[in-house]
Structures are given as C-alpha cells and as structure tokens.
Amino acid sequence: MPYFHQSVCISPQNSFPETDLSRIRESKNNWLEATEPDYPGIPAAVKRRMGKSVRMAVGASIPLLKKFPPPDGMVIATANGGMEDCIRFLNQIHEYKEGLLTPGSFVQSTSNAAAAQIAILTKNHNYNITHVHRGLAFENALLDVVMLLKENPQAGYLLGSTDEISAYNYNIDRIAGWFRDEPVLNTGLFEKPAKGTIAGEGAFMVWMNNERTAAQAEMMAVKTIHTVDPGLVLKTMEKFLSENLPSGETPDLVLTGENGDIRMAPYIDIVESYFNESVPVARFKHFCGEYCTASSFACWLAIQIVQCGFVPPLLIKKKGSRSSCKRILIYNNYRDIQHAFILISAVERV
C-alpha cells in the first residue's frame, strides 16, 4: 500500500516552513498569491532564471531530497507550467517579429521545467515525468506513483505539483467567467455564491513509498471522471467508496473543492448530501484559491489532518459528530467537468 511520508507545501497560507492553519491570509484583488520562502537551497544563478512555478516546485522539493535517498522517479503535476515566462516568450516573438529570441523564457515556460530543474540540481537520471491534464494533473501524477509502487514495491518517489497565477491568463479566464468580476475576499467567498471564484497558486511535494514505518498518511485510492452530469458523479463516488471502504462505512471527513462558483454547486451538493449528518464536511479553496492542481493542497491538508486527528475550524462547513478523523474523502471539481476523488487514511500502527 502506498504511503505519504514527509511533505512540503508552499501556498498562500502559513504552510511552509511552519504550519499554522488556525489563521487565514486574505486574498488581494481576487488573487491568493503563494507566500514564498527565501529558497536558500537554490543557487542564486539558477534561481534568478526561474519563474514562480518552477521556483516553488524546486524550493518545495529540496527539503525532501535532502532527507530521503535519491528518488527512483520524480512525478510532477502542472497544468500550465511557467505561464509568466510563456507570455514573456510569446511577447518576444511578437515584439521581435519572430527574430532573435533568448532561450531563458522558453526553457522556463515548458511544463516539464520544474521536474527537469529538480533532476538537474540533484543529478538524478531516473524516471522523470510531468502530468499536464488540466484539473486532473495532480490526480494523474498520483495515479502514476501508485502504479509505479505496484511495479516497484521497494522504490521511493517524489510526487509533486505546481501552478502559478499569470496576470495575462487570469484576465482571459476572468473574461471567460471563471473568476469573479466584482471584488471578493477569500474569507467571504461562500457568503454570496455567484459565477466565478478567486485565483490561487501553490506547490506541493511529498515523498511516497510502500513503507508504513514513519509514514504520515496512507494513500487508499484515487478516481477521476469527466462529466457534466451530477448523477454520474454521485454514482462514481458510490462505486469508489464501496470498492475502497469496508461495507457500510463512510469517511470521517469529506473535504470538498467548493469554490463559491454557483455552477459547481450541484456537484458539491450531491456529494455532501450523500452522507448522513454525522459526517463532517470541510472545504479548502478559500485557503488556496482555484488553480488546476489545487487538489494537491487538499492532499497536503488531509495528510496534516489525519496525523493530528483534528480539522482546523476555519475549514469546516458542517461539523458532524465524528469523534475521530482517520479517513478523508477529497472531492474536487475543476470547471464543471473534471472531477476527482482521493481517499486518504491515517496510518494504522501495528
């Protein structure tokens, strides 16, 4: 069974280097920007070329790569890669009429730049892959590691995700209706549901292997589906739970990617209403904002929660009556069509 070991999360909240989920940082101009550390482990000459998404990913990976043996693979999720560098490169093409272009922005903008930089810095020539499947990029990366650990039970892998806000793409998405036109704070995101949400970003890295000893959480199962039918989402979840939980049992917490966008509400409602009153419901996107790999932030939260058995009050939507929190179901929905379920459990100590 795959286990999550130490993890690092660079997010808009207090997640690294110290974790404090008792407070919430407010969004500005409908953005929740990640709070970056100084990255002492990244050489200055390398750091100055890095865009934010690459910098966050590399910075989050370094503490893990120092602690654990060289990974047998690095599996990174990013839907968009270095968006700011991508726009800079496209602007260069336009400005200089497809003439002389510099390599920096192009190299940094490619989706696999984060995984490549981590491999170069650590001189690691093992399996190195980047999953880019929009709102399911993280789930596909996670599934990849789960399958790799089935094939190579003794191996250890670095799993991660990273995505950044880009001003240019934010404006395109806002015009398309995915972000709110009117100013809204993350702390009031759920008060007046409307079309659109707030933007977010962040990076998550975790060490995974099959060793229970010293593990922080157990990775039970992951399931993804593309659909615009809430009924099919419900059927998928029912099957997912029946296949992965003992008969008649339910998770101790449902952690949803509710983001204040009314178009997502039917899916969130149908998932939440499936469970009886005893099951608590929490949500996470007022902490991290909306981005393609936001479910990785939920994964990081779930790992923290199953370790302490306590759900930070600022996350709770419905209290429920469970006395412990050992099994968490994450449900995420990206733009009405990409749905994912992840089941994470506390580690059974024998």
Next chain:
Amino acid sequence: MMETAELKQQVKEQIIHFLNLTTVKPEDITDDEPLFGEGLGLDSIDSIELIVLLSREYGITIQDPKEGRKILTDINTMVDYIEKNRTK
C-alpha cells in the same frame, strides 16, 4: 552621441534587466570586473542573452563565438565595442 559614462550606466541597467539580476544594482558592477566566471558570475546561457541584448538594443550582430567572448569580457570591452559598431 551618448557619453561613454552614460552608455556604461545604460549597459549595466540593461544587463540587470535582461538577466534578471534582482539583487544587483548598477553601482555593484565595476567597469573592469569580469562578467563571466568570477566577478558577476555569469554563465554560457547568459552570454546568449547578452548577444541578443547587443542585437536588439544596438543593432550589433556577433557571428563568431570567439569574438563574442572577447567583447563580453567586462563592461569596458562591451561599451568599447558598442561605441565602435552600433547601428542604432
């Protein structure tokens, strides 16, 4: 025509901007300090960025890499070459 001192200041600002040297100020770069290896610590990718800088900002095309290495030794050599060869 721009004075040499003024041009040196401009080139330093352009280097900082093109290479994203966020922690360096123009006054931190001395005119005879090596740009590569020791000194400013630039590398081969930076040399491509600087060659593009010369082309875009001054209309100078460098074809021979050996020639490029001599031109990009320090601020003095860069500015000297710019003054003699600029087309814009």
